[in-house]
Amino acid sequence: MAPSLVIYLVSPKEYASICKAGRSQHVQECDSLSAATFRRASRSFTATYALILAIDVAIPAAIGKKGIKQLLRKAQEKAIRTGLSFTALFLSHAFILAFLIRTRQKLVQRLGHPPPCKSLRYFRSLCSTEYFPPIISGVLSGTALVIHPPGHRRVGIAIYLFTRTVEAFYRFMDDEGYLPNLPWWFGLWMMFPFASGQLILAMVYDDDCFPNSLKSFLMGFSNSYLKKRPTDYPTHLAWPGTDAIINNIAEISRKNYPKFESPVLRPGAFIVPPFFQEVSPILNSAHPSIPYLSCALLHPDNPSCTKVLLGFCAKELVSVSKFMFVFYAGLGLLRYKKVKKDPLSFIVMTVEKIAGASAFVTFCIGTCWACICAFQRILPRNFLPRGRYV
Structure with missing residues (x-):
């Protein structure tokens, strides 16, 4: 060759x-630069194509949802478009950046020759700054995301890129000394609780806008707050599912958090309203000492919100740790050459990451559920019934 x-x-x-x-x-x-750019773009296409097929074909086929041929026929076009979008992103960014850098160098060389009009003078001074090439090349190359198939995945990529852009801009402002008088606690960590609040708000009130993959992840590790169907419950009677519980949490806030009196302790004193009939099997079996409707819906077997939270963290920490172990083990397989050189340091670093990520995810999910009960206990019924989820 x-x-x-x-x-x-x-x-x-x-x-x-x-x-x-x-x-x-x-x-x-x-x-050359063009050869290195082509190698990076072609390898990104291959890796993205294989990853999408693994996610949309291999995993569902292993679970046994559908046949491989049917899944492959549906996922092949999506994988090709996703790979092409990343390839176009890498290629366009590299070539546009190189072109703008050469253009800026020529403009800098001609700074001694004033342009004929003021508008051209402003334009040339703007183009001759060192920040002009990377900003414009990033904006123009970002349009390659339109090739990506529409859906939650493209929205997630756009949100992620926007978040990283805000993070980079904040770090630039901080390094240049434009933010000298900010308090010590002000930082990028404040973006996470704000983003989490928006996600919880979307999950409760706009379920159709919430990513299904993230919802499945959250609900899969929330068994302590989502009561499953009892084994001795009659099979001919309906039991509320996860979506019904989430929808009724939103309905409770719309009704300004009504009080709850258990029908077990005082039969006939509390009749489940028609708009809560879907979750009446859970409410009718709630503990008699629970005074709040949201607590009766989320943890009907235990009246103590604190004990439920501690039990959740102790139980789900193990499940989340298993998930994180599989996740970081998969990442280790992708970097097997580095792992082979120094396996001991990789094991230590992986254990630290698994422990930190597992504790972080567990406490985040537990805090989201526990705050629903805590806010109903602390805040008045009519105070920010919906805004407290932000």
Whole structure:
């Protein structure tokens, strides 16, 4: 294969490991920015294509939801478009950035020659700044996301990129000294509780706008707050599911958090209103000492919100740790070369990440559920019935 074609497929370092030293030196001399950009873009397409097929085909087929051929037919177009979007993003960003850098260099060289009009003078001074090429190239290359199939995944990528942009802008302002008088506690960590509040608000009130994958993740680790159907419950009677419980939490806030009196303690004293009939099997079996409707819905078997939260953290921490172990083990397989060089440090670092991520995710989910009960106990009924979820 010709060296000029080889450099678009493998890097000089990779080529040197499989070929003779003299020839690899010639390939290294022929390497260029365009070749490196093409290698990065083509590999991103291959990795993205394989990842989408693994997520949308291999995992559902292993679970046994549908056949492989049916899943592959549906996911192939999505995988190709997703890979093309990332490939176009990498290629366009590299070439636009290189073009703008050359343009800026020419403008800087001509600063001694004033333009004929004031508008051109402002435009040239703007284009000659060092921040102009990366900003414009990022904005223009970001339009490649339109190739990505529409859906929650594209929205998630856009939100993630916007968040990282805000983070980079904040760090730039802080490093340049534009934010000298901010308090010590002010920082990027404040974005997380705000974003989490918006997600919980969307999950409770706008379920159709909430990502299904994130909802499945949250509900899968919330068994302490979502009562399952008892084994001795009659099979011919309906039992509320997860969606019914979430919808009735929103309905409780719309009704300004009415009081609750258990029908077990005083039969006939509390009749479940028609708009709560869907969750009446849970409310009718709630503990007699629970005074709040949201508590009766979320943890009907235990009247103590604190004990439920502590039990949730102790129980779900193990489940989340297992999930994080599989996740970080998969990441380790992708970096097997680095793991092979120093396995001990990788194991120590992975254990630290698993422990930190597991505790973080567990306490975040538990705090979200516990705050529903805590706010009903602390705040008045008519005070921010919906805004308390933000």
